Each structure stands twice: as structure tokens, then as C-alpha cells.
Amino acid sequence: MTAADLNRRTALQVFIAGGSAAVLAGCGASGNAPPSSPAGSTNSISLTDQRGRTLTFARPVARVVTIPMPSASLLVAVDRSADHLAAMHNASWVAMRDGIMGAMFPAALDLPHDIATQDFTANVESIRALNPDVVVQWSDAQLIEPLEKAGLQVLGLKNSGTQEDVDAWVAMFAAMLGKPERATELKTRSDRELAEVKALASGRASQGPSILYFNRFTGGLKVAGANSYNDFYIKLVGGSNPPTGKDPLTGPGMVGVDIEQVLRWDPEVILLGNFDAAMPQDIYSDPVWQTVSAVRSKRVYKVPLGGYRWDPPGQESPLMWHWLGDIAFPQQRSLVRDKAAEYFRFLYNHELTKAELDKILRTAENGQSANYRQFNA
Known part of the structure; x- marks a missing residue:
């Protein structure tokens, strides 16, 4: 068994508090046990990001600001809509404009996309003005701390560029959108394609x-x-x-x-x-x-x-x-x-x-x- 196969067995645990749904996605993050739901909560959502930090939402998120470049389009794919995307990095917006995402979801091209510099440093005041439920950011402390000091809830993503990370991002996005079953669908499909490509290569x-x-x-x-x-x-x-x-x-x-x-x-x-x-x-x-x-x-x-x-x-x-x-x-x-x-x-x-x-x-x-x-x- 390869190291990659072992990594894919390491589960990112995403727990929907008050319910029975759990999404397991391959991830290189820590395999912390799912946190318990807050006292008196019946519909809250708790998940652990790739820093090992637990985030809790009273309900599925409605407004998401994304800074890492893959995260805007990934959120749209998990949601199958751009309805919950509130703003994005300019590089994500350019890809939407130049590709066909903007044609599929034209309203996304009207969203703010000046909320971070090229090196992902957030424009904190601009983001606060959007009143997001969560900000998706790379997990580097210097990038996240200004946002958290401003009272914003931040989901940290690891920037190591592995397929396990993609699985983890999908699981977290699906959980916070209240659609954990969507993560299972995407990972099942991705795993099937990966197996097919490996079989072709070995043959x-x-x-x-x-x-x-x-x-x-x-x-x-x-x-x-x-x-x-x-x-x-x-x-x-x-x-x-x-x-x-x-x-x-x-x-x-x-x-x-x-x-x-x-x-x-x-x-x-x-x-x-x-x-x-x-x-x-x-x-x-x-x-x-x-x-x-x-x-x-x-x-x-x-x-x-x-x-x-x-x-x-x-x-x-x-x-x-x-x-x-x-x-x-x-x-x-x-x-x-x-x-x-x-x-x-x-x-x-x-x-x-x-x-x-x-x-x-x-x-x-x-x-x-x-x-x-x-x-x-």
C-alpha cells in the first residue's frame, strides 16, 4: 500500500451536530474526533478545519467569502449554484470570466473580487462590510489572524496541493452548506475516476x-x-x-x-x-x-x-x-x-x-x- 493510499484513509471528520450525518473525506489533516454539539442546539453544524480549529454554525451558511483561488468555483460545484458565494479573490474571478463558469452562473461575475491582494492578504474592512457567515482562507496564521481579530469566522485550508486536500475541502464546504451527502457524491465519483486512470496507466x-x-x-x-x-x-x-x-x-x-x-x-x-x-x-x-x-x-x-x-x-x-x-x-x-x-x-x-x-x-x-x-x- 502506498503512502498516498494511506493518506486517503486518514479521515477528515465533519460532524453535523444534532443529526446523524457524517462525511468522511481523505485528508492529510489531523484526525480529531468530531466535537460535541453545543448545549441546547438541535440544528447546529460543527466541523474541524485543516488547522485543527473547530467552527460551529447555528445553521447552514448563506454568505461565504473565498480567498484561496480554488475555493470559489469549488463552493459553486458543491452547492451547484453561486447563491451562497458573497465575494472571491480576483484570480478566481478572472478564471470565471475567462472560462465558462461566468456563463453558467452569470451573477457570480457581479460579486466583489477586490477583497484580497495577489498574495492572499485580506482586505479586512471590505470583507467585514459584506457580513459573511464564514471566510475561507489559507491556513497560514499571518493570513488568518487579522480576520479573526476583526471578529470574523475563518475556515482554514491547507495549501499542500494533494488530492486528499481536495476531498477535505469538498467535505468541509458540503458540511457548512448543510449538504453533507454532496461530499460523498463528489468523492465517490473522483475515486472512481482515479481508479480508472490508474488502471489505464498500469495496463x-x-x-x-x-x-x-x-x-x-x-x-x-x-x-x-x-x-x-x-x-x-x-x-x-x-x-x-x-x-x-x-x-x-x-x-x-x-x-x-x-x-x-x-x-x-x-x-x-x-x-x-x-x-x-x-x-x-x-x-x-x-x-x-x-x-x-x-x-x-x-x-x-x-x-x-x-x-x-x-x-x-x-x-x-x-x-x-x-x-x-x-x-x-x-x-x-x-x-x-x-x-x-x-x-x-x-x-x-x-x-x-x-x-x-x-x-x-x-x-x-x-x-x-x-x-x-x-x-x-
Whole structure:
């Protein structure tokens, strides 16, 4: 049994006080016993966040401010509406505007999105004025303390970028919305897709390509190193990640590199993330990159953007796993379009159109890249 499998057995316990529902989601957080309900309470909700702090709500939350970037779209997916989202980080808003979340839930684009700086420091007075039931924030003490000192209730999320974290976030959001059964649905579906991707990878006879993910390309190169979600799914589908291979980088997460290092790695596939505007054509047309294997074989791809960016962990991560598997091991016809259509019904109660699927999968931007016709309608 792998360490990841053991981690997935570590339960984040979410307890609905006064009721019998409990949601168990894989999590790297502490496995504290569920707190008892307050005296005299019959409908209160208690849960433990990823700091180990217990939060109690008298009723399901109605107004949620989200600061960590995945949390706005994740809340919408758990709720299947944007009705309880009160404000979000600007980067979350940009993803909604540029993806199709804004088309599915147009009212979300009218919500405040200037409530935190780029480094997630909260604008406390702006948030207080919104009168939220809870503020979702990364669990760093320096980010949470100003909010708690202002009398706000804060749900702390761990920023370690694992699938167990996604499961934990879903469980906490479902609990505080009063929909614990939704967490079970999402985790059951995610686990099924994960098992399918693992089975596909183990059944392949050939070694996968080396795949380099750029979190940033313009204005300085940043790639996914150890303990990143991108490293997880590159290896999940059977590929190798150069920054954690024979010539590894020091330091976890997203690490800055120079072009000489990339040339030494000579990746066979390059993924361009959704945190800047770089596109495959930018690399194909730049003389500096012409000797790289991925460029010579036209295997540079812009990562899809759906209800949220597919490159970090989130509710659409199973679609990223399947998409990347077909990038690494091209098919005559990928099933990702069909899976995405089904997943969007499940997550958002939305029927994707052909044009929306093309936009999500970036069929135009990736049209020059090898084997991308497999994703066409």
C-alpha cells in the first residue's frame, strides 16, 4: 500500500451536530474526533478545519467569502449554484470570466473580487462590510489572524496541493452548506475516476514521455517541482516530471528555472498553465526553443480551462487526469469530451454545448499541436 493510499484513509471528520450525518473525506489533516454539539442546539453544524480549529454554525451558511483561488468555483460545484458565494479573490474571478463558469452562473461575475491582494492578504474592512457567515482562507496564521481579530469566522485550508486536500475541502464546504451527502457524491465519483486512470496507466506497455509543466512562462519561468499537484498527475498517467527526475530541482512547489535548465531536461511534452497568457504558438515561433524535443514534435499544449483552471487541484481534476493521459498516450478519438459533458451535468447541472467544449479544451489554441484532433467533436 502506498503512502498516498494511506493518506486517503486518514479521515477528515465533519460532524453535523444534532443529526446523524457524517462525511468522511481523505485528508492529510489531523484526525480529531468530531466535537460535541453545543448545549441546547438541535440544528447546529460543527466541523474541524485543516488547522485543527473547530467552527460551529447555528445553521447552514448563506454568505461565504473565498480567498484561496480554488475555493470559489469549488463552493459553486458543491452547492451547484453561486447563491451562497458573497465575494472571491480576483484570480478566481478572472478564471470565471475567462472560462465558462461566468456563463453558467452569470451573477457570480457581479460579486466583489477586490477583497484580497495577489498574495492572499485580506482586505479586512471590505470583507467585514459584506457580513459573511464564514471566510475561507489559507491556513497560514499571518493570513488568518487579522480576520479573526476583526471578529470574523475563518475556515482554514491547507495549501499542500494533494488530492486528499481536495476531498477535505469538498467535505468541509458540503458540511457548512448543510449538504453533507454532496461530499460523498463528489468523492465517490473522483475515486472512481482515479481508479480508472490508474488502471489505464498500469495496463500500458510503454514508458510515458517526460512532461514539463510551466506554472509561469512569460516574465520568468516557473515549473512544478516536488510535492506539487502537477507532479502527482504527471506520474499518475505514466509520465515523468523532469524537475523530480535524474536532474532534480531543490525546493517544493513551483520553482523558478532558467532556459538552460529546460534545454538540459529536453522535455518531450510541455504544458502551459493557466496563470499567464502563454500559448503554444509563442514557443513554436521562438528560435530559443527550437531544439527542445517537445517543440520539434509539436507537443506543446495549453492546459484546459473549465469551471476552473485544470492545472491546480479542484473539482474538475479527474478531467485533467484523463486529458493528460490522452496527451501522453494519444488516442484515435479521446473520450474526454464525453466525460466533460457528463461531469458538468454532475457538478453544475449544466449541458455543455459544442462551442463550450471547444473553449474548455482550447481546440483553437492547441490546434497546431500534435494529435490534438483527438479532442475535436
